[in-house]
Amino acid sequence: MLTLIYLIAITAEAMTGALAAGRRNMDIFGVTVIAFLTALGGGTVRDIVLGRYPIGWTQHPEYVLLVVAGGIAAVLAARFMRHLNRLFLVLDALGLVAFTIIGCDVALGMHYHPVIVVMAGMITGIAGGILRDVLCNRVPIVFRRELYASVSLLVAMLYLGLNLLNVPHDYNIAASFAFGLALRLTALWREWQLPVFAYRHDHH
């Protein structure tokens, strides 16, 4: 089940990357690279930080091709995307939550400390989007939007908590997933935001 969600998630994230790249007038190649980094960058950074070699996608070339296809599909579908925007946000939320759970799972399997498990989940969930935004030369949107990274944090903590309580793995995935998706969609719908830390003095 997690694999299916994962495949949907990387495709959805590849499409968000392609659309962001398109807004910057990049050519087809740039769109493809950004799509790749958005979809597989989070897992890559996590694997590098945790020292988990070989890195996931280097053993699954089919993921690379899937992500490239997703990016190109987004290019072709872009003129209809205005109508797909809502579906798109749902897919992105699904990707965020799925990546977070997968990241926690990987770190748990390597016997890291709970604090590091939560960080591995968040890195997997949000690093791809950060790479996308840095390469598109803007302040990462993840730091500014309605409860985006916070959802990743809460999902990771819930998943870890249920794991410590010995909740069966499948139930844990289902519960964490449902909670995260519901929270993210509600945050989008109600436009919930964290307080912004607007600090204006210019110190060095």
Next chain:
Amino acid sequence: MLTLIYLIAITAEAMTGALAAGRRNMDIFGVTVIAFLTALGGGTVRDIVLGRYPIGWTQHPEYVLLVVAGGIAAVLAARFMRHLNRLFLVLDALGLVAFTIIGCDVALGMHYHPVIVVMAGMITGIAGGILRDVLCNRVPIVFRRELYASVSLLVAMLYLGLNLLNVPHDYNIAASFAFGLALRLTALWREWQLPVFAYRHDHH
């Protein structure tokens, strides 16, 4: 002694990261992430480049929590920071010098070539600040300021030189530290700068 300095340094660097993030109107979460990357990013990049696994902070979750607390404290203290600015610069200088010495120490312990030891020191000293500035979408300030990275270079070379001369480790740390801190503070006070390479033609 180096551990105490290290703890002060990561807290200070976390605070510089939080303040930079605040200037970009990031929310509490963004502030925390930037604080983390500024404080622990340099050591992470060094460990990845040198192939030193597991990476430092993944074995010390208490450092992660300390850094997050430092970032949040900076948020809360920001309104008083105008008056703390001088203390703040001293702490930042302390972090730069401490990180550089620690980075050299790690690479020496892995028996790298002296040139690589100096680079490990500099990576540890300045990479966190580069990550902070890239994520805040500005040209890294480390490339523009009064003798910032140059201090890191000179401290690394001094530390390595005293090590080759078999100066006892504690004396070496103390001497390199005092030299670096004095140089950095003098550079700040006198506004010493390297010549800027202003090259304006637009070639491709």
Next chain:
Amino acid sequence: MLTLIYLIAITAEAMTGALAAGRRNMDIFGVTVIAFLTALGGGTVRDIVLGRYPIGWTQHPEYVLLVVAGGIAAVLAARFMRHLNRLFLVLDALGLVAFTIIGCDVALGMHYHPVIVVMAGMITGIAGGILRDVLCNRVPIVFRRELYASVSLLVAMLYLGLNLLNVPHDYNIAASFAFGLALRLTALWREWQLPVFAYRHDHH
């Protein structure tokens, strides 16, 4: 032969980095760091992603010194660079093609899947330039220019194809190299471009 080409390539790429940094009014130190990252960053990212430790330049401190010297030479030569611009583009094309072939070679030696071999070639060829542009705070030029990354892709595929056909290694290098250089220089001369994906609606 490949080593000689490699040395020319890292020197040329260091010079492109130094010139880009100069346009941003960086000091000598910033110029040197950007030169280093442009020249050796691609190979570093490739080695980290493929899990190939120790990373190349950490075993070859002379490469680090060569690259720093190249960057400083570019600073000193910059006032004459207007006349060297054509030579410069040729050197850059040479670097792109050489890095791509070397990257494929490394991944082949580690027995990665062909798709990953192509990606390793492209990462080596273009990641240094991406790092340079991100640190200089602009959208990576590699995503926008006349057939830059596409040349890397085609060279990687040709090199891999000839390898699968058991073409002797030296002939393969010579053929891939000649093809890539000719294609890149023709693309520059004729200003060939990929279609740009200009997608303007602002979705989230």
